[in-house]
Amino acid sequence: MHIDVIRTEEEWAEMAAEWNKLLDNSITNVPFLRHEYLTAWWQHRGGGEWPVSELFILTGRDSDNNLLGIAPLFLSKNHAGDPALMLLGxxxxxxxxDVIVKEGDLETFLDEILVYLAGPESPKWDYLDWYNLFETSSTLPALEKLSGKHNLHFQQERIQPAPYITLPTDFDEYLATLEKRYRHELRRKMRQASGYFIPVQWYVVEDEDNLEAEVDDFIEMMREEKEKDAFLTEEMVAQIHAIAKAAYKGGWLNLFFLKVGKEKAAGYFNFDFNDHVWVYNSCLARKFSQLSPGIALLGFILQDSIEKGRKEFDLMRGDEDYKYHLGGKDRFVVRATVRKASPR
Incomplete structure (x- = not known):
């Protein structure tokens, strides 16, 4: 296996088809590693999180030039101010x-990466600083093993939970898995919305011509939460639009709204990818809070996901109570760092 470096957006764009094809069979197949997602992320550097950064994607290919591995990296200073190679996203x-590679090629690919990064063509770096890997990722034990081989220091720390729900084939079967009080509460809120004196309906955005306006509405409702309003800088708003467009064109955006009469009362910005539903963000109009439109809409989305045969409902990072009330089970994401024995 030989290692190549992608340092320009033009080179990266040419890889789109083979990138996503490899991802389909990779150890971690998530929407955040799709070519269209990461190029949208890079366009705005995560909503301005990494204004000073350089693209540094490492690829591994065999003697026939078949793509075997991708380390989607960029070079920047990490939050401690150290020169680091970070994962795009x-x-x-x-x-x-995660890295993008089949299980059988993982250790060889990581080994070749570490050899390359110790060589004369490597940029200046003190750390591999990789966030948001699943705690169960095969990358972690392989990286730990190889760090010892290359006289590097490996460290792993748990960051936060990321609850998920394994979906059964029937909505009533799902409800039966919930604690009694939460099952009754979800049913009550869904019935209350369905029987409200003003007509309530939910829908998913399908028309590309309306996408920008619908995302604008979503963002405006997000601003009703003080914390989210502070998060929504001009650059972050542009980032959200870019991700929405990329996911729509990729065929895996599910932007849901619940309307009370003609007014939007709640929304969910989800990804429908790889038979999983990924609950990326949400918004709520406070004037309709007595209707609990957010939980009601989430119930309708869960029901719709089960009817469509989705296997998993990922509630993403964070330990908010509602995730566990809906039956979420914890898994965890971690940060893995690889440090040179004597940082430069």
Whole structure:
């Protein structure tokens, strides 16, 4: 296996088809590693999170030039100010990241990467600083093993939970898995919305011509939460639009709204990818809070996902109570760092 470096957006764009093809069979197949997602992320550097950064994607190919591995990296200073190679998508808005490689090629690929990064063509770096890997990722034990081989220091730390729901084939069967009080509460809120004196309906955005306006509406409702309003800088708003467009064109955007009469009351910005539903963000109009439109809409989306045969409902990073009330089970994401024995 030989290692090549992608340092320009033009070179990267040419890889789109083979990138996503490899991802389909990779150890971690998540929407945040899709070519269209990461190029949208790079366009705005994660909503301005990494204004000073350089593209540094490492690829591994065999003697016939078949793509075997991708380390989607960029070079920047990490939050401690050290020169670091980070995973594209880091840190705040991409819930799950990893290298892109089949299980059988993983150790060889990582070994070749570490050899390359110790060589004369490597840029200046002190750390591999990789956030948001699943705690179960095969990358972690392989990287730990190879760090010892190359006289590097490996460290792993748990960052936060990322609850998920394994979906059964029937909505009533799903409801039966919930604690009694939460099952009754979800049913009550869904019935209340369905029987409200003003007509309530939910829909998913399908028309590309309306996408920008619908995302604008979503963002305006997000601003009703003080914390989200502070998050929504001009650059972050542009980032959200870019991700929405990329996911729509990729065929895996599910932008849901619940309307009360003619007014939007709640929304979910989800990804429908690889038989999983990924709950990326949400918004709520406070004036309709007595209707609990957010939980009601989430119930309708869960029901719709089960009817469509989706296998998993990922509630993403964070330990908010509602995730566990809906039956979420914890898994965790971690940060892995590889440090040179004597940082430069």
């Amino acid at each position: 880091s840190i705040e808005i991409s819930d799950f990241l």
